[in-house]
Amino acid sequence: MKQEMTGAEIVLQSLVDQGVEVVFGYPGGAVLPIYDTLFKQNSIKHVLVRQEGGAIHAAEGYARSTGKVGVVLVTSGPGATNVVTGLTDAMMDSIPIVCITGQVPQHLIGSDAFQECDTTGITRPCTKHNYLVKDPNKLSPVFHEAFTIAQDGRPGPVLIDIPKDVQFAKGNYVEKEKIIIPSHRLFEPEIFKHDDKINEVVDLISKAKKPIFYIGGGCINSGPKASELVAKFVEITGAPATMTLMGLGVIGSSHPNSLGMLGMHGMYEANMAMHECDVMINIGARFDDRVTGRLDAFSPNSKKIHIDIDESNINKTIKVDVPVVGDVTNVLNKIIKTWKDKKLKTNSSDLKLWWDKINKWKKIDCLNFSNDEKEIKPQYAIQRLYELTKDKKTFITTEVGQHQMWAAQFYKFEKPNRWLTSGGLGTMGYGFPAAIGAQVANPDALVIDIAGDASILMNIQEMSTAVQYRLPVKIFILNNEYMGMVRQWQELLHGGRYSESYTDSLPDFVKLAESYKAVGLRAKKPEELDDVINEMISTDKTVIADIWVSKEENCFPMIQSGSAHNEMVLSKDQKQDKSSAEKGKILV
Amino acid sequence: MNKSVYDSPDTTAVSKRHILTVLVDNEPGVLARVIGMFSGRGYNIDSLNVAEVSNDEHLSRITIVTEGTSEVVNQIEKQLLRIVPVHSVSNLDEEGSAVEAEVALVNIDLNDSNKKKIYEVCDFYRARKIENENNSIIFEIAGASERINRFIKEVNQITKIEIVRSGPVAISTYKNAKED
Numbered sequence: 197m198k199q200e201m202t203g204a205e206i207v208l209q210s211l212v213d214q215g216v217e218v219v220f221g222y223p224g225g226a227v228l229p230i231y232d233t234l235f236k237q238n239s240i241k242h243v244l245v246r247q248e249g250g251a252i253h254a255a256e257g258y259a260r261s262t263g264k265v266g267v268v269l270v271t272s273g274p275g276a277t278n279v280v281t282g283l284t285d286a287m288m289d290s291i292p293i294v295c296i297t298g299q300v301p302q303h304l305i306g307s308d309a310f311q312e313c314d315t316t317g318i319t320r321p322c323t324k325h326n327y328l329v330k331d332p333n334k335l336s337p338v339f340h341e342a343f344t345i346a347q348d349g350r351p352g353p354v355l356i357d358i359p360k361d362v363q364f365a366k367g368n369y370v371e372k373e374k375i376i377i378p379s380h381r382l383f384e385p386e387i388f389k390h391d392d393k394i395n396e397v398v399d400l401i402s403k404a405k406k407p408i409f410y411i412g413g414g415c416i417n418s419g420p421k422a423s424e425l426v427a428k429f430v431e432i433t434g435a436p437a438t439m440t441l442m443g444l445g446v447i448g449s450s451h452p453n454s455l456g457m458l459g460m461h462g463m464y465e466a467n468m469a470m471h472e473c474d475v476m477i478n479i480g481a482r483f484d485d486r487v488t489g490r491l492d493a494f495s496p497n498s499k500k501i502h503i504d505i506d507e508s509n510i511n512k513t514i515k516v517d518v519p520v521v522g523d524v525t526n527v528l529n530k531i532i533k534t535w536k537d538k539k540l541k542t543n544s545s546d547l548k549l550w551w552d553k554i555n556k557w558k559k560i561d562c563l564n565f566s567n568d569e570k571e572i573k574p575q576y577a578i579q580r581l582y583e584l585t586k587d588k589k590t591f592i593t594t595e596v597g598q599h600q601m602w603a604a605q606f607y608k609f610e611k612p613n614r615w616l617t618s619g620g621l622g623t624m625g626y627g628f629p630a631a632i633g634a635q636v637a638n639p640d641a642l643v644i645d646i647a648g649d650a651s652i653l654m655n656i657q658e659m660s661t662a663v664q665y666r667l668p669v670k671i672f673i674l675n676n677e678y679m680g681m682v683r684q685w686q687e688l689l690h691g692g693r694y695s696e697s698y699t700d701s702l703p704d705f706v707k708l709a710e711s712y713k714a715v716g717l718r719a720k721k722p723e724e725l726d727d728v729i730n731e732m733i734s735t736d737k738t739v740i741a742d743i744w745v746s747k748e749e750n751c752f753p754m755i756q757s758g759s760a761h762n763e764m765v766l767s768k769d770q771k772q773d774k775s776s777a778e779k780g781k782i783l784v
Numbered sequence: 785m786n787k788s789v790y791d792s793p794d795t796t797a798v799s800k801r802h803i804l805t806v807l808v809d810n811e812p813g814v815l816a817r818v819i820g821m822f823s824g825r826g827y828n829i830d831s832l833n834v835a836e837v838s839n840d841e842h843l844s845r846i847t848i849v850t851e852g853t854s855e856v857v858n859q860i861e862k863q864l865l866r867i868v869p870v871h872s873v874s875n876l877d878e879e880g881s882a883v884e885a886e887v888a889l890v891n892i893d894l895n896d897s898n899k900k901k902i903y904e905v906c907d908f909y910r911a912r913k914i915e916n917e918n919n920s921i922i923f924e925i926a927g928a929s930e931r932i933n934r935f936i937k938e939v940n941q942i943t944k945i946e947i948v949r950s951g952p953v954a955i956s957t958y959k960n961a962k963e964d
Contacts, residue, residue, distance in 0.1 A: 316813060317813075317816070320813065320816060320817060320820055321821075321824050324868070325868040326813075328812065345868060380871045380872070381809075381868050381869065506866070507862050507865065508859065508862035508863050508865070508866055510862070511858065512859060515855075
């Protein structure tokens with residue numbers, strides 16, 4: 197028998213039915229009926245943030261660290277517009293999110309009512325799909341479809357806008373098992389109709405002399421099994437593997453075949469190997485411009501295999517030879533099976549020559565930096581943080597900028613879902629709320645936001661949230677008083693004119709932490725660093741560790757914009773040639 | 785035209801006209817999703833036509849004329865397929881045999897001196913006069929866009945006119961063309 201309940205009750209019942217445990221949100225006029233229903237139940241926990249932008253990044257952190265859908269609940273108007281950045285971030289990085297927004301009652305829509313905005317209109321380009329639900333009977337089908345779409349195929353954010361009168365009105369609830377979603381609305385993998393593609397892939401790899409795996413965030417989205425399969429296939433072939441920023445952790449840093457991260461601030465050996473390879477196997481990456489560098493010089497002599505769940509990524513920027521559209525887990529299962537059935541092998545003497553070459557590039561030691569006895573080098577700070585936290589269940593989140601790249605270079609990830617960063621959109625202010633979300637999902641884990649002094653201020657208000665819910669999140673600030681990456685670009689490309697990139701009047705981060713009743717620590721000298729890190733780890737409270745680092749340190753190696761993989765700049769002294777620097781200046 | 789921030793290695797491809805026909809669920813916002821994808825990703829729409837084609841299943845057909853290299857149009861098709869309510873996308877140009885037609889309504893400034901000539905042109909192009917309450921001289925012409933272009937050009941040389949055009953719709957000529 198169908199049950200009649202209010203729209204708000206249907207919303208809550210749908211969330212329960214979908215297995216939702218936590219909602220990140222902020223109340224307001226147009227969602228009061230849902231908050232009222234929330235008050236009367238115990239199955240869903242609500243985490244009150246201090247700005248809606250924090251809610252959606254927290255939901256992203258929750259989703260990325262667990263593989264589950266992150267749920268956000270905000271009000272109409274400013275509540276909805278404040279989540280736009282987070283929705284775009286989740287869209288770019290393929291994070292499953294369901295965002296519920298209140299809307300003014302239907303009879304007021306279009307009248308410029310108080311806190312009214314065209315939420316579905318504003319969020320259309322930054323969601324996978326969105327809904328304005330006008331009938332309480334349609335609420336449960338919409339919710340169940342939304343959760344499916346958010347996770348199906350290439351994951352992404354879905355928004356549901358609910359007018360206040362619909363939240364009050366009575367309607368029927370339909371269980372998720374009874375909802376049939378038409379197949380065209382979901383991801384339909386075409387590939388497995390053609391086995392010849394898989395044959396082509398394995399033949400190409402087995403004949404390769406200089407193969408390389410180029411592994412992206414899609415492997416993480418495909419689930420933990422995918423990472424295992426990728427590692428297994430890399431081992432079977434014996435080929436080197438490099439990972440994108442979003443793909444770190446798919447193959448452990450300590451894995452002998454891992455070359456670490458590639459791209460703009462990636463490893464020299466990874467970029468050189470990408471440039472010189474003869475067969476490139478892209479698994480779940482999208483040839484992002486931070487990865488490819490100049491397109492006309494991108495891996496000029498290779499046959500390219502591209503495994504991606506999103507068909508629009510095929511041939512979008514880089515033309516590939518063998519596209520395979522499908523989920524990494526399915527495709528790799530098939531590839532490994534075919535490889536074994538055909539008893540294929542890579543040529544070990546060819547591979548040895550290839551590894552010899554790669555090992556020569558490794559000897560360059562591209563992450564080398566000159567440590568200092570007086571000042572804490574930011575790279576050294578991350579190295580120590582890694583050494584002192586590597587044996588714990590640690591999640592690292594970051595903001596965006598130099599500290600993010602140093603974290604990616606110097607923190608070694610061994611497992612997927614432990615590294616949470618804003619890759620595609622590059623959202624400063626992501627890391628701290630994402631850490632809150634990750635800590636909510638993993639109460640027993642050590643969650644550290646590696647931050648910069650500028651980025652952390654973008655969502656510093658979430659200190660209240662962390663303290664209120666007793667979340668022992670650690671904020672590890674590499675404080676150089678600059679917007680470091682902006683300053684670096686100004687130094688390299690704009691004649692050292694540091695226009696507006698110095699952050700004057702920074703707060704005293706220790707006192708700031710204390711004012712929120714959290715713990716503030718500070719390290720000014722290298723010899724203080726380990727003690728501060730250890731104290732930070734052992735404190736069972738929200739901690740801000742303010743690490744004073746060298747002010748004008750640059751992040752190297754670097755492919756300057758407009759350059760190719762084999763034109764990496766390894767240090768400040770090695771100047772890029774003028775003409776390509778001029779060309780690169782207009783790029784982002 | 786490549787969509788990366790970096791120069792494209794591929795500059796030789798030729799740009800040409802393509803007719804895309806997109807079958808969608810007729811639900812609120814679906815047209816905005818489709819045209820928003822075009823503007824958001826920097827593609828052009830030369831003409832756009834949309835109408836419900838199946839009442840009981842709530843399906844609409846959107847016909848879009850666009851111009852681009854085959855790489856660009858291929859990317860447009862893939863991006864359209866990502867939109868949740870989109871059932872199918874066909875590039876009628878690529879499939880070869882398709883027929884297309886559009887309708888134009890032309891309000892003609894008629895007087896005694898040009899009357900004969902204009903009626904001759906209209907007769908030749910089989911444009912049909914539409915009676916109306918204000919006794920304006922309005923002709924309707926249907927057919928291939930090229931033919932309508934020629935008609936408009938000829939009438940325009942004679943007198944002042946006002947035109948509305950539907951933009952082409954097109955259908956595949958294959959028997960039992962399957963949708964999805």
